[in-house]
Amino acid sequence: MPYTTKQRQAILRCLEARAGETLTPAELAEELRRGGSSVGLATVYRQLEHLESAGLIHRIQTEEGALYQYCPHPAHGCFLLRCEDCGRVVHLDCDHLQTLYDHLASEHHFRVDPRRTVLTGRCQDCAREVARHGAN
Amino acid sequence: MPYTTKQRQAILRCLEARAGETLTPAELAEELRRGGSSVGLATVYRQLEHLESAGLIHRIQTEEGALYQYCPHPAHGCFLLRCEDCGRVVHLDCDHLQTLYDHLASEHHFRVDPRRTVLTGRCQDCAREVARHGAN
DNA sequence: TCAAAAATGAGAATCGTTTTCATATTATAA
DNA sequence: TTATAATATGAAAACGATTCTCATTTTTGA
Numbered sequence: 398m399p400y401t402t403k404q405r406q407a408i409l410r411c412l413e414a415r416a417g418e419t420l421t422p423a424e425l426a427e428e429l430r431r432g433g434s435s436v437g438l439a440t441v442y443r444q445l446e447h448l449e450s451a452g453l454i455h456r457i458q459t460e461e462g463a464l465y466q467y468c469p470h471p472a473h474g475c476f477l478l479r480c481e482d483c484g485r486v487v488h489l490d491c492d493h494l495q496t497l498y499d500h501l502a503s504e505h506h507f508r509v510d511p512r513r514t515v516l517t518g519r520c521q522d523c524a525r526e527v528a529r530h531g532a533n
Numbered sequence: 534m535p536y537t538t539k540q541r542q543a544i545l546r547c548l549e550a551r552a553g554e555t556l557t558p559a560e561l562a563e564e565l566r567r568g569g570s571s572v573g574l575a576t577v578y579r580q581l582e583h584l585e586s587a588g589l590i591h592r593i594q595t596e597e598g599a600l601y602q603y604c605p606h607p608a609h610g611c612f613l614l615r616c617e618d619c620g621r622v623v624h625l626d627c628d629h630l631q632t633l634y635d636h637l638a639s640e641h642h643f644r645v646d647p648r649r650t651v652l653t654g655r656c657q658d659c660a661r662e663v664a665r666h667g668a669n
Numbered sequence: 670t671c672a673a674a675a676a677t678g679a680g681a682a683t684c685g686t687t688t689t690c691a692t693a694t695t696a697t698a699a
Numbered sequence: 700t701t702a703t704a705a706t707a708t709g710a711a712a713a714c715g716a717t718t719c720t721c722a723t724t725t726t727t728g729a
Contacts, residue, residue, distance in 0.1 A: 437678040478643050497633045506657035513653040521642035573709040
């Protein structure tokens with residue numbers, strides 16, 4: 398278990414201040430620099446890894462790289478939905494989803510790890526946008 | 534729409550021959566080289582992109598890079614499950630899953646794109662393995 | 670307070686992927 | 700067919716996210 402360093406605290410505080418948003422490691426480092434508490438990029442990566450395995454933040458893997466989002470106390474059913482158009486990630490607490498995962502476990506012998514699973518698709522806003530203008 | 538080139542055919546044939554497995558672009562290129570029909574890595578990347586948007590293959594994004602799998606005629610409910618331990622990707626055709634996606638669409642206004650969504654977790658074999666020996 | 674353990678930061682190294690560009694191939698029209 | 704325009708190819712360079720290295724600093728625990 399890592400020590401408490403000011404860098405660690407600064408990173409967690411920064412993510413917390415932007416709860417609901419997703420940040421890349423580079424954005425986070427830039428944000429910290431602007432805030433006066435500059436942290437080396439390598440350290441940002443290292444701490445994000447620690448914070449994730451401590452369960453304090455989410456890691457969302459995209460094709461361009463990883464995104465991180467604050468999520469300290471995930472509810473029983475904390476599911477991630479990511480819109481492939483606008484990139485927003487929302488947390489959904491939905492019994493149906495939990496029920497499905499239970500079904501997959503009991504009937505298909507597969508235990509979904511909700512923290513590593515991102516349901517990718519299109520949010521309402523972007524679906525409307527597509528409907529109005531052409532696709533994409 | 535891309536032309537029919539021997540490279541394209543060789544790539545598709547190679548993926549087809551290994552249906553059920555996932556291959557990285559580099560593995561695919563190596564495989565082709567071994568088979569005598571060498572294809573440049575850049576071309577492998579370009580064709581994989583084409584084949585995916587044509588719906589002939591699946592692309593599975595992992596933390597180490599992309600994996601590709603043959604899947605020419607996805608059934609109505611073609612869902613991807615990936616074991617985070619052994620890395621295997623299986624296709625699941627399950628009504629419950631389709632029902633859930635319908636629910637997310639109608640009640641939560643989010644349309645999941647099944648081709649881009651990978652349910653990550655642990656398969657039965659690996660779960661047993663973990664139960665027998667220590668975790669991981 | 671001291672020594673051991675761990676974290677930091679800057680830059681180099683890695684590695685998957687994309688781009689560049691000159692060349693070769695394919696398709697289409699004459 | 701043949702000529703021409705459109706597209707694909709391959710090798711190498713470029714890119715970008717991430718990890719590693721290593722000398723230095725900070726933190727912890729005795």
